Each structure stands twice: as C-alpha cells, then as structure tokens.
Amino acid sequence: MKITVVGTGYVGLVTGACFAEVGHDVMCVDNDESKIAMLRRMEMPIYEIGLQELVERNVAGKRLHFTTSIEEGTDFAEVIFIAVGTPPGYRGEANLSYVEQVGRTVAEHMTSYRLLVEKSTVPVNTGMQLKRTITKYIEGGLDFDVASNPEFLREGTAIEDAFQPDRIVIGVESERAAKLLREVYDPIVKKSGCEFLVMNIASAELTKHASNSFLAMKISYINAVSRVCELAGADVEQVAHGMGLDSRIGQKFLNAGVGYGGSCFPKDVDAFIHLSDQLGYDFQLLKEVQRINQNQREHMLQKIKHELWVMQDKTIAILGLAFKPGTDDLRQAPSLYFVPQLIEARAKLKLWDPIASDNFKKLYPDLTYCDDILDCAKDADMVLILTEWPEVRDLDLKKLKKAMAVPVVMDGRNVFDPAEMHRLGFIYHSMGRP
Ligand SMILES: NC(=O)c1ccc[n+]([C@@H]2O[C@H](COP(=O)([O-])OP(=O)(O)OC[C@H]3O[C@@H](n4cnc5c(N)ncnc54)[C@H](O)[C@@H]3O)[C@@H](O)[C@H]2O)c1
Known part of the structure; x- marks a missing residue:
C-alpha cells in the first residue's frame, strides 16, 4: 500500500520507516531541505536506536523514499499522515500552523480522493478545523476524509513501540477512512496482537492528551510524595515499590526525581x-x-x-x-x-x-x-x-x-x-x- 508521511522528525521518520519495514511503499516529506539531504546520504537527523539500519534496509528495498516536495507527496499516495511539530504557543496552546499549512498545501494539489491522518498531537476539534481548511482550498467537488491517529511511541524505544504498540487508536468519520487505516495497520496488528480501536475523531484526539497528562500526573504525584518523604524521614523508592505492587497502580512512572521533560x-x-x-x-x-x-x-x-x-x-x-x-x-x-x-x-x-x-x-x-x-x-x-x-x-x-x-x-x-x-x-x- 502507498503511504505519504509529512514531517520526518522523531515521529514521522520512525513511522515512515516502520511502515516500509512491514511492506508498504512510503514517501517521507519534509520542508527542511537539510534533513532530506542528510537522509538521502543515509545520515540520520535524529538519534533513535536501530533507526539507521531500518532506514538503510528499506531505502535499499525501494520501499522508502524522501522528498521536500509536498506536491510529490500528495500525488504519491491516497493516505497522507501528518507528523509535523505542534510546539507550544505563547500561552501554552498548541501551535497548529504547521498542521494547517500541510492541510492547505495538500488541498491545493490533490486531484482525487485523499485521506489526511493527524498523527501529530493536536487539541480536540483540530480534525474539524482541518476539514474546514481543506474544503476551502480544494478544487471543487473532490472527495476527502480527515482522521485522527495519535502516536504513543516513546523516544529511546520508538521502533519497538511502533511494532509492539499497547494499542492503535484511530478516529474516523467514514467507513472508507476506517478501511484504509485498517489496511495500513493490518501487518502490525496481526504481528503484535494489539487492540485496534476505532472511535470518533474528537475521542481519538482527546485520548492522546488525556493519556500524556495522566502519565505526567503520576510523575508529579510521586514527586510530591517524595517531598513528604524527605520531611518525614521515609524513602520514596520503598514507598513507590509498595504502591506499585497494587495492580490498580502499577510500578511504571513512579520514579521520583527532577521531574519530567521532553517534547511531549x-x-x-x-x-x-x-x-x-x-x-x-x-x-x-x-x-x-x-x-x-x-x-x-x-x-x-x-x-x-x-x-x-x-x-x-x-x-x-x-x-x-x-x-x-x-x-x-x-x-x-x-x-x-x-x-x-x-x-x-x-x-x-x-x-x-x-x-x-x-x-x-x-x-x-x-x-x-x-x-x-x-x-x-x-x-x-x-x-x-x-x-x-x-x-x-x-x-x-x-x-x-x-x-x-x-x-x-x-x-x-x-x-x-x-x-x-x-x-x-x-x-x-x-x-x-x-
Ligand atoms: N517526539 C515524541 O516522542 C512524540 C511522541 C508522540 C507524539 N508526538 C507528536 O508528534 C508530532 C511531531 O513530533 P516530533 O517530535 O516528531 O517533531 P519534530 O520537530 O522532530 O519533527 C517535525 C518535522 O516536521 C517538519 N515540518 C514542519 N512543517 C512542515 C511542513 N509544512 N511540511 C513538511 N514538513 C514540515 C519539520 O521540519 C520537522 O522535521 C508533535 O505533534 C508531537 O507532539 C511526538
């Protein structure tokens, strides 16, 4: 199956390479010319364990291609994943200008049905906004769908996470979009046995924010407990171990420290x-x-x-x-x-x-x-x-x-x-x- 992935950062490059590895024909697009030039020289613009070998193997197998041209990406495949950045804006809101730009450019260049899939982390209702944007810029009457497919991979274990996800979440509005995304993920679902959850777009978008915020909350909770431990002469490692053995709580994300960081x-x-x-x-x-x-x-x-x-x-x-x-x-x-x-x-x-x-x-x-x-x-x-x-x-x-x-x-x-x-x-x- 042909797939385009726009944005070749930590998420887009790993996703594109993993889709190619399971047999799809993938075009990775980025508007950063230096990144694409590096990738064409087989140099990785980011560090992720196993990425170099994965990219090399799939480029050699002619299943993975790179371009700076969104037009080429739009022509290449019916299914287009958007994996561009959504950095924080001035007041903490997500900056959606890159997502909007991709939606607009795809709309201007598509000549037949396209499915645009938000893989970037976006606020609820971005799907609706994306749909309005595409409708505005599209040549009259062309059919399209928008879907949400939030990404849950973790840097450091991204490739493993892509092949062995805990679940795949998709948010769709049409049976056609659901069918296409089932086809995209079929090899991964079959191999990993993970759940493939189909819901509406708003619920899929919200699942991502709710999950990440819950994990951040778990870290802050144990950090607050660590402060009480310091005052009470207790050991937070022992407390966390004792808590985590309760199957309702679990051991993960109960590590006290200087707090969470990262891009997410x-x-x-x-x-x-x-x-x-x-x-x-x-x-x-x-x-x-x-x-x-x-x-x-x-x-x-x-x-x-x-x-x-x-x-x-x-x-x-x-x-x-x-x-x-x-x-x-x-x-x-x-x-x-x-x-x-x-x-x-x-x-x-x-x-x-x-x-x-x-x-x-x-x-x-x-x-x-x-x-x-x-x-x-x-x-x-x-x-x-x-x-x-x-x-x-x-x-x-x-x-x-x-x-x-x-x-x-x-x-x-x-x-x-x-x-x-x-x-x-x-x-x-x-x-x-x-
Ligand atoms: N990094 C993670 O661990 C992680 C995990 C899950 C979800 N996410 C989400 O995935 C999204 C991407 O994150 P990332 O860490 O891969 O970001 P990144 O900054 O590493 O990559 C984004 C890429 O998009 C490219 N880009 C921007 N505008 C473009 C355009 N108009 N056309 C083509 N390319 C364009 C940039 O040049 C860059 O290479 C974000 O919304 C993020 O929140 C990230």
Whole structure:
C-alpha cells in the first residue's frame, strides 16, 4: 500500500520507516531541505536506536523514499499522515500552523480522493478545523476524509513501540477512512496482537492528551510524595515499590526525581489545560501537576546551593543532558533549566552525555564537554546527575570518588543506593530518600 508521511522528525521518520519495514511503499516529506539531504546520504537527523539500519534496509528495498516536495507527496499516495511539530504557543496552546499549512498545501494539489491522518498531537476539534481548511482550498467537488491517529511511541524505544504498540487508536468519520487505516495497520496488528480501536475523531484526539497528562500526573504525584518523604524521614523508592505492587497502580512512572521533560509531557499538559479552559473547564489538577514539576527543579537547585554554599568557581560535573536516556532530544530537558542557573552563579561546568552533547553544543558552544564520565568528574566539587544513562548506573564508584576533588553527588534521578554511597564516603543527596 502507498503511504505519504509529512514531517520526518522523531515521529514521522520512525513511522515512515516502520511502515516500509512491514511492506508498504512510503514517501517521507519534509520542508527542511537539510534533513532530506542528510537522509538521502543515509545520515540520520535524529538519534533513535536501530533507526539507521531500518532506514538503510528499506531505502535499499525501494520501499522508502524522501522528498521536500509536498506536491510529490500528495500525488504519491491516497493516505497522507501528518507528523509535523505542534510546539507550544505563547500561552501554552498548541501551535497548529504547521498542521494547517500541510492541510492547505495538500488541498491545493490533490486531484482525487485523499485521506489526511493527524498523527501529530493536536487539541480536540483540530480534525474539524482541518476539514474546514481543506474544503476551502480544494478544487471543487473532490472527495476527502480527515482522521485522527495519535502516536504513543516513546523516544529511546520508538521502533519497538511502533511494532509492539499497547494499542492503535484511530478516529474516523467514514467507513472508507476506517478501511484504509485498517489496511495500513493490518501487518502490525496481526504481528503484535494489539487492540485496534476505532472511535470518533474528537475521542481519538482527546485520548492522546488525556493519556500524556495522566502519565505526567503520576510523575508529579510521586514527586510530591517524595517531598513528604524527605520531611518525614521515609524513602520514596520503598514507598513507590509498595504502591506499585497494587495492580490498580502499577510500578511504571513512579520514579521520583527532577521531574519530567521532553517534547511531549510539558507541552501536552499545557495544551490540555489551555484547551479545557477554552471549552469552559478549569483543569486545576493539571495546573498543580505542572507546578509540582517545576518545583522539583527549584528544590534540587536549592539543595545544590545549600551543599556548595558559594557556587562561584566550584566545578560541577553534569552527567546527562538529554531529557531521558536513549535520545539526543533536549526539548524541555532539566539540563536546560540547571545549566543557565549554574552559569549565572558562576560555577565552572563540565558536561557529559553519550548522545546529546552535539545538540547541546549548538546552544552552549563555550562549555567544557567530556567524552568520558571520569574525565568529566575529574577535580569536580560536585557531580550532578540529570539523566539516568546506563553508563551512569554502571559507574565504578570507587574510581569516581578518586577522580573528584570533593566527593559530593547530587542525584536527580535516584540512580544510586544512599547507604552504599555513604559507606563509600560520598556526600550523597537524592530525591525523597533519607
Ligand atoms: N517526539 C515524541 O516522542 C512524540 C511522541 C508522540 C507524539 N508526538 C507528536 O508528534 C508530532 C511531531 O513530533 P516530533 O517530535 O516528531 O517533531 P519534530 O520537530 O522532530 O519533527 C517535525 C518535522 O516536521 C517538519 N515540518 C514542519 N512543517 C512542515 C511542513 N509544512 N511540511 C513538511 N514538513 C514540515 C519539520 O521540519 C520537522 O522535521 C508533535 O505533534 C508531537 O507532539 C511526538
């Protein structure tokens, strides 16, 4: 089956390559010429485990093509997925200008029936707006459908998630659209055995926002509990374990730390609050989720200040810049909160990240970047852990202590065991643990 995917970012490129892998013929479109040029040279514009091999295999198999021309993409296939960015606008609302632009351009160039599928995360009723836009720009009388197919993949495990999804959600208004999307997903549904849920467009759009906001809420909940643990002398890791064994709660997303970041949770919670406001509901619960998240960072900064007292000229080794392990994505990463704060306090920074350093260098070219964790920690007055990369978990702690000027570890991800750290002679601070 022929498929066009517009937007070759973290979602579009993975989706396009995975559709090709299951046998479809896929055209990936992006208006960023440098991205398409890189892809044509078989260089990946983003880091995702297994992506390079997947793209190479499917380009060689002539099932995956790249273009900057939306006209070509519109001609190529009946089904067109929209996977462009929906970044936060000025007041937290989703910026839908890229989605609108794609809808308009497809409408101007289509010459027969097309199904436009929103894969980008969009507020409820975007489907309706997209339909109005297409109707306005289309050559008289052509038939089309709009559908919603929210994406739930996670950076770091995106390919695995695409082939083994927990569920596939589609929102449609016609049997024709449902049939086409069943055909698109048939190989994945058959192989993974996942549920294929068909609902109306508004419900599909809302399923995405409601899911992401719920996960963010779970993180903020355990972070709030971690603050009480600190005050009460309890250990949040033990509390979370005890809670998570209840099958109604579950262990996942109960990790206390410096809070969530990334390209989705902060912006999707913002957008859901904004959307609810517009619809007439004041979603106070989600406002608190955001406040707790921001507060965790400020709380950690206070701990750093308290421990170092005078920050000027102290060397701080930051381990982890990406918002989570397995990605080079820096959007809303905690590092982007801490680095400017620590620079302002005139601390000397040394930075380590196995994948995201190059992206960080574009923002802060003059800082010191290290390829090796122990080099980074050498002569440091403090190690600050912001991303729980496996390389951090596997650190030889004795060597770490030896490398540092003063063995102070500020652990924003609760990677190490406090008792073990104290036994080894570290001054160790983490989140919500005695
Ligand atoms: N990143 C994730 O983990 C994730 C997961 C689920 C859903 N989402 C959602 O998916 C959407 C895309 O996210 P992303 O992380 O892939 O974004 P991204 O910024 O990595 O990619 C978006 C791509 O769209 C391209 N683009 C923008 N306007 C275009 C146009 N008019 N024509 C062609 N290409 C255009 C950009 O050049 C860019 O390459 C967002 O709505 C996001 O919320 C993201």
